[in-house]
Amino acid sequence: MTFLMHWTFKTGYHAIAAKKFLSTGAPFPACKSWKRFHGPGSVEGWILVESDNADACYEHAAEWAECLDWEVTPVHTDDQAGPFMAKVYS
Structure with missing residues (x-):
């Protein structure tokens, strides 16, 4: 399955997260x-x-989570979503 994870820096945590990212590669x-x-x-x-x-x-x-707020959404491609739409709207 495919997931889209959207993150935003928490206020005051940009430098902390950047240093962690640079040292670990996440x-x-x-x-x-x-x-x-x-x-x-x-x-x-x-x-x-x-x-x-x-x-x-x-x-x-x-x-x-200490540095970032997250929103995670399962997503489908057009090819995956099409059959569901066809089932509902056909």
């Missing part, structure tokens, strides 16, 4: 794949995660 080993995106000049970013288990998202968010 690994995400419990996933099949993932891509991290940063909003330049902002205090937010996104991680697109592919995992069979939502627990991987929970664990990663918990590791960073």
Whole structure:
């Protein structure tokens, strides 16, 4: 399943989170794949995660909860969502 994890820095935690990120690389080993995106000049970013288990998202968010607020959403591609729409609207 694919999850979109949206994060924002908590007030006063940007430097702490940046130093932690630079020293650890913020690994995400419990996933099949993932891509991290940063909003330049902002205090937010996104991680697109592919995992069979939502627990991987929970664990990663918990590791960073001191510095970041999270919103995690399961998402589908058009190909995945299409059959559900067809079932409802056909």
